[in-house]
Amino acid sequence: MPAPKFITNKPRVIYWFRTDLRLHDSPALRAALDLNPECLYPIWTWDPHYVYHARVGPNRWQYLIDCQNDLSSRITALNPKSRLLVLREGPETILPKLWKEWRISHIVFEKDTDAYGRERDEKIERLAKEAGVKVVSIAGRTLWDSDDVVERNGGKATMTLAQLQTAGKKLGEIARPIPPPETLPNLGELILGFAHTQPIAALDLNASHRSEADKSYETIAGPNGDLGPPTLEELGIRPATTRHRGGETVALEQMNKILADKTYTATFQKPNTAPTAFEPQATTLLSPHHHFGSLSIRQFYWGIVDVVEEFNKSGKGKASVPPTSLIGQLEFRDMYFGAHAKLGYSFSQTIGNPNIRFIPWYLPSVLDDKTGRVISGTYYIDNQEAEVWFQRWKFGRTGFPWIDALMRQLRQEGWIHHLGRHAVASFLTRGGCFVHWERGAEVFEEWLIDHETACNAGNWQWLSCTAFFSQFYRVYSPIAFPKKWDKSGNIVRKYVPELKDYDDKYIYEPWKAPIADQRKWGCMIKDDGSDEFTYPKPMFDFSERREWCLRKMKEAYDVGLHGNDEKVKDGSWRSLFGDELGNKGDVKLMSIGDIDAGDNGAENVVTAVISPGNEDKGTVIGQKRKASKSQGTLDGLVKRIKKS
């Protein structure tokens, strides 16, 4: 081990912020302060994995930037000489330089939970060891440390709420929140006179969200040279469209408002909250704060427990209990984290995952044979019709107003109600399109401001009846389900404004309205719905598709393969299924990263695949497809999206 250049008595500490963008109830930050450091550098490193390889739309970028700005000013409020230092370089290259230049003795961070973060942190710990820097990593993102949960669950993934609850009981009471620090140490000297390492050029999964050149890594300290949080402009990302704002200050205000409504908090029952409500929404909307760590999960947990106890003593009634209560919702979150902690990367994919069923969905993922992992940014188009359905679903042009309203709300605002997620997920997978749940999960990853790998993968598995839940005949109707909550379809009028003047009677099924009424209400129902005075006909007969899907689900359950079965990996599963799927023979993969000249002169990176008989047609995910006569509907769709 090389000897440090300078020996000081007091620790010199880097606090590495990642998904814990808060000062309150941070066990890791407390540990850093307990070192009684001579100086504390609060840093953020601009990880190329997140910049290019995670799917992040403008709304989540903005939310992250909100969190960083708020955190920085809260740090400065405690110490005017301190702030959040945003370094435009990946952690694996910059941290060793900082340790050396800033004479760091300790690096402290909250233990990460997702597969990528944990793999990255292992590398960082090895590098730190080599450099003689001590690493302090403390769990703080979940009710219990998920690795402890797995251990107390017999070393297995938590696949039911009961398993999580039993493991939790064995682990003892959840820690009470730690108050925020009252002071923070000064920064050390900001020496940045070292070479700036650029990330290795890679596939940019967020290219479709950029309107300008990406300047993420132009300088180490940002355009103002002050290590301040970036702007969307610096990232070349289009403006955000959501009204939801991030940051610890907003998070605490929002939480306190909820807890102040004691009846709401104590009697909350998720299935009784309206998915059609949007302003205000029926649930807490705290999930994005928990995702970025701008709100501690234990702070909210204990806030609820205290309100529930008081409510039960008050004689006003009986508080709700898990699984439907607010506490139950937090437990579900920990259950998914427990499964993800055990299974790692394989939790968020079918192939190689022993815990999930194999169902022969359309548009399956492509596997990297070397790593056994799904290749992000690509998938097989094994059925052209399903690809059209998928694109129409993604951009809210299915012709089912309830589904389209939700998908447009998701794209615009980055958040939809949990039961709305049920509705669109059921529709895309087992109750409509029969498209792979991994395609849906990728769209949610791109557009949700509260995207959390464990919860997203888990919920898609649940809703597609791939794991956690198996009653596949419980299909959500795009008409009957929203009618139960809102007969007049206000959510449709808001997000599908071309239908705003339709009578209540037809708001969820406008194709049934007489032509004269369609004319009167200013919106004709036409096949492609390609101008602003038209809306598309439903892209299929729903009950027909529902029956077809039920047959296929039953078949898949009878065949009984799971993600880790050899037959799933080698493709021989096909011999066990009937030939009704319509995907004939093998599909072929184009080279990922090939450059494809787009119609508008732009160069697009090919990230998807071709199907037999269509060898000359590549696909660019999230961008315009190359012209294809067989996809008139899709071209109309693209035109419509560009206009909106």
Next chain:
DNA sequence: AGGTTAGTTGGCAAT
């Protein structure tokens, strides 16, 4: 925390 259909039951008012 799904939806449909067919069948039953019970209240109510018209005849």
Next chain:
DNA sequence: TATTGCCAACTAACC
């Protein structure tokens, strides 16, 4: 008062 029609509310079976 008995019969009839109507319908809302409920249940069971099925997908």
